[in-house]
Amino acid sequence: MEELIEKLKKEVIEQLNLEDISPEDIEADSPLFGEGLGLDSIDALELIVLLEKNYGLKIEDPKDGKKIFHSIRTMAEYITEH
Amino acid sequence: MSHIISSYSRITPGSITVNGQSEYDDENFITFAEFIKPFFKRLDLGYPKFYKMDALSKLGFVAAELVLRQVNYDLYDKDRAGIVLANRSSSLDTDLVHQQSISNRSQYFPSPSVFVYTLPNIMIGEICIRHQLKGENAFLISEKFESRILFDYVNELFMHNRIDFCLTGWVDLMKDKFDVLMILVEPVRIVNSGEEHGLTLPFSATTMDELYK
Numbered sequence: 001m002e003e004l005i006e007k008l009k010k011e012v013i014e015q016l017n018l019e020d021i022s023p024e025d026i027e028a029d030s031p032l033f034g035e036g037l038g039l040d041s042i043d044a045l046e047l048i049v050l051l052e053k054n055y056g057l058k059i060e061d062p063k064d065g066k067k068i069f070h071s072i073r074t075m076a077e078y079i080t081e082h
Numbered sequence: 083m084s085h086i087i088s089s090y091s092r093i094t095p096g097s098i099t100v101n102g103q104s105e106y107d108d109e110n111f112i113t114f115a116e117f118i119k120p121f122f123k124r125l126d127l128g129y130p131k132f133y134k135m136d137a138l139s140k141l142g143f144v145a146a147e148l149v150l151r152q153v154n155y156d157l158y159d160k161d162r163a164g165i166v167l168a169n170r171s172s173s174l175d176t177d178l179v180h181q182q183s184i185s186n187r188s189q190y191f192p193s194p195s196v197f198v199y200t201l202p203n204i205m206i207g208e209i210c211i212r213h214q215l216k217g218e219n220a221f222l223i224s225e226k227f228e229s230r231i232l233f234d235y236v237n238e239l240f241m242h243n244r245i246d247f248c249l250t251g252w253v254d255l256m257k258d259k260f261d262v263l264m265i266l267v268e269p270v271r272i273v274n275s276g277e278e279h280g281l282t283l284p285f286s287a288t289t290m291d292e293l294y295k
Binding site: 016017018019020038042043045046049052053 | 130133134191192193194195198
């Protein structure tokens with residue numbers, strides 16, 4: 001799990017063009033939206049593309065997105081479970 | 083009512099000037115990203131959204147930033163701003179990136195953050211967001227820089243009392259070739275308000291041609 005979390009941090013930084021942010025700056029449990037990394041709605045769509053492109057996972061119900069993309073750890077848990 | 087050009091910026095490969103003075107030179111760059119990123123960092127704006135923009139928006143954003151920082155913002159009613167820009171390549175630079183991402187059915191992963199920039203007037207939106215500008219805007223496409231068309235359009239907006247001030251000019255980018263003239267136009271009365279306030283060049287197609295040379 002920890003290995004996947006570190007990999008995801010790098011992928012999120014690259015996919016979302018988070019300049020000046022390094023993997024060490026992202027806490028695995030911190031919220032990605034709102035007070036966390038301050039991501040917006042377009043970033044949310046990019047994260048959906050990331051899961052599909054890199055892990056072959058399609059989110060069927062958009063309502064699940066809020067839970068899945070809460071933090072890097074919840075993303076990692078979703079990938080592991082599916 | 084007569085109007086003046088109170089500041090302008092010019093960005094061409096390797097060079098950035100403001101009001102005719104050199105602001106930045108880098109003759110050794112290869113890509114646009116390599117050219118604009120160090121300069122943006124030097125501006126120290128603390129605006130991370132810049133890195134998410136497409137190249138055309140980055141170009142217009144920096145050009146507008148350089149022009150607007152020359153003048154006293156408090157003099158403006160930001161709800162009565164005009165932005166009238168033009169270029170040759172529209173958003174083709176980004177359109178091609180998007181097209182590439184959907185050209186292979188087995189690798190069909192269009193990027194939402196690329197797709198949102200597949201219109202040139204999104205650049206105007208980025209400038210408006212940054213400076214909280216509202217009012218009239220237009221993006222025109224022409225084969226080459228046409229000062230007369232821009233002048234007439236901006237003049238109409240002033241004559242119909244739709245705007246108090248206007249950013250206008252040419253912001254073109256395709257691959258790593260780029261060409262910008264961004265100017266700020268405002269009524270003489272603002273200049274006469276007693277504030278120290280930038281240049282006082284007459285706003286005309288002839289002046290625009292001179293600045294574009």
